[in-house]
Amino acid sequence: MSDYTLADYVGMLGDHARMEAYTRALRRHVRPGHVVVDLGAGPGVFALFAARLGARVHAIDPNEAVLALDELASASGLRERVVIHHADSRAVDLGEPADLVVADIRGTLPLLGPGLSCVVDARRRFLRPGGVLLPERDVLRAAPLRDPSLLDKHARPWRGADWAEGLTLEPLARFASSTWVRSSLHAPQLLCPPATLAEIPYRTLETEHLRGQATWTPAEQSRICGFAVWFDAVIDGDLGYSNAPLGLPPTDGAGRADSVYGTAFFPLGDELVIPAGRALGLTVLTTPTGDDHTWTWRVELDGRVVDEQSTFFSGLLGRASLERRAETFRPEPSERARADAEALGRFGGGETLGEIARALAERHPSLFPTYARALDHVGELSARISRRTP
Amino acid sequence: MNQETRYQVRPEVLSRVLAGEAVLLDLQSGTYFGLNDVATRVWELLREPRSPAELAEQLTHEFEVTLEMARGDVDQLVGELIRRGLVGPA
Numbered sequence: 001m002s003d004y005t006l007a008d009y010v011g012m013l014g015d016h017a018r019m020e021a022y023t024r025a026l027r028r029h030v031r032p033g034h035v036v037v038d039l040g041a042g043p044g045v046f047a048l049f050a051a052r053l054g055a056r057v058h059a060i061d062p063n064e065a066v067l068a069l070d071e072l073a074s075a076s077g078l079r080e081r082v083v084i085h086h087a088d089s090r091a092v093d094l095g096e097p098a099d100l101v102v103a104d105i106r107g108t109l110p111l112l113g114p115g116l117s118c119v120v121d122a123r124r125r126f127l128r129p130g131g132v133l134l135p136e137r138d139v140l141r142a143a144p145l146r147d148p149s150l151l152d153k154h155a156r157p158w159r160g161a162d163w164a165e166g167l168t169l170e171p172l173a174r175f176a177s178s179t180w181v182r183s184s185l186h187a188p189q190l191l192c193p194p195a196t197l198a199e200i201p202y203r204t205l206e207t208e209h210l211r212g213q214a215t216w217t218p219a220e221q222s223r224i225c226g227f228a229v230w231f232d233a234v235i236d237g238d239l240g241y242s243n244a245p246l247g248l249p250p251t252d253g254a255g256r257a258d259s260v261y262g263t264a265f266f267p268l269g270d271e272l273v274i275p276a277g278r279a280l281g282l283t284v285l286t287t288p289t290g291d292d293h294t295w296t297w298r299v300e301l302d303g304r305v306v307d308e309q310s311t312f313f314s315g316l317l318g319r320a321s322l323e324r325r326a327e328t329f330r331p332e333p334s335e336r337a338r339a340d341a342e343a344l345g346r347f348g349g350g351e352t353l354g355e356i357a358r359a360l361a362e363r364h365p366s367l368f369p370t371y372a373r374a375l376d377h378v379g380e381l382s383a384r385i386s387r388r389t390p
Numbered sequence: 391m392n393q394e395t396r397y398q399v400r401p402e403v404l405s406r407v408l409a410g411e412a413v414l415l416d417l418q419s420g421t422y423f424g425l426n427d428v429a430t431r432v433w434e435l436l437r438e439p440r441s442p443a444e445l446a447e448q449l450t451h452e453f454e455v456t457l458e459m460a461r462g463d464v465d466q467l468v469g470e471l472i473r474r475g476l477v478g479p480a
Contacts, residue, residue: 209418285402287417296404296417305401312404312415326413326424 017241039103044069097128178313182262187247439480
C-alpha cells in the first residue's frame, strides 16, 4: 500500500490529532467479540487498540511493517486476537464478515497509491451489512496562494538563472510545475479564504475518479503562484483532523494534524495576475493509472482555462516508457523478462532458490555473471511474489 | 465520414509529444495511447476545430501524399479517435 518505513510510522503515531480521532472512534464502535479489519495497518497500532477493546483483528498491509505486529501484539498479551496478513488486501479472503474496517490511506492528500481501491473493495467484501467504516469521509479544501517565492523551487530555476550562462533549461519548466509537493504552508500566504474542492465519501464511494471544483473572486487585483490543497478528515461524526495551512482554524472543530502530513502545494506554470472582481476557478481531477493516480489541475479566469498542470507531464519522462504503456503497444520480452519467466516457471516445481539461481546463472551469464547475483535476484522475486506460508 | 463536420480533441485527454510522436492519456479511463508522426500532426491540428476535409488538405502540404491518400488516412484515424472517445464534435 505504500513505501513507508517504520520511521515514517513513528511520525504518524506521534500525530496527536490523528491518533486521538481514530482511537476515540474505535472506542465508540468496537465491542468485545467484534471482528475488526485494520486496512493498510503498517505496524498495526489501530489493530492493537481494537484488540485491547476485545475485538478479533485482521491487520492487512503489503508493507513489511505489518510483520512487526507479531512482536507488538505479543508484548501486549494480545497475540491470539490478531491475524496478520502481509498482503494486498484485494487478494485477502477474511473468511468471516467484519463489524468494522479502519483505514488511514492518506499521505499529504488522500488517494495514496491504490488505497482508495482497497477501501472500496474492503467495504464491499469484508464489511457486514450495517458495519462501520472509519474514516467516514475526507473533505478536500483549497485556497489560492499569493507568495511568489513558492515558485522558486519549481518552474522558475528552469527559466533562467545567473549560473546558467545562456543555457536553455526552459523545456524542463513544464515538468517541474506539473508536480504537486508536500510543503509547509501558512495562513498569511493564502490570498482568499478556503473553499471546498471535493468530498470523498468513503462509506458510499463507488468511483476512484475525483473531480473537484472551487471558485474565488478576489476583490483587488492580485498575483497567484498556485494553490494550497489539504484535507479535513472526518473519521466519524464529530471526530476528525486536518492538515490545513498552519494558523488556519480547522473547520468543524477538527483537530490540527502535526506537520507530519504537511500541506500540498499545487504550483502554476508561472505567476498569474487576477484582475479585480474576476472569477478564479480551480478544477482538480484524479485518474487512476496503474496503482497510483494522475492528478490534473486547471485554472480558469471567468470560465476560460489559463493554466493546466498534470502529473502526467512530470512523470515518465522518456518516450519509450510512455509508449510501452500504450494500449496499442505490442510488447517483446527483454532478456531480463525471459530470465524471470524461466525462474517463475520453476517456482512450485520443488526446486530451491539456490537450484533456480544456478540454472539462471548458467543460461543468462550476461545478466548474472555470478551465482551470487542470480541468487540475489531470484530471492527478490521470491520475496515479492511467492506464496506466503501462513 | 462527413467531410465537413468539425471535430476537436476532448478536454479530458492530455497529450505529450516526445521525439515527434504523441502519447495520450484519457483522464476518464486512465488509458494511454501512442500516435505515430502523421497521427501526431493530425492530433495537434485537432486542438482547434477542424473537419476531415481540412485535415486532409493540410496533410498534402506537409507530407508527400496525394489528397486521396490523405483523405483515406484521415478518415481512418479520426474515426478511430472518435471511437475511442479521444476526439469529439467541436
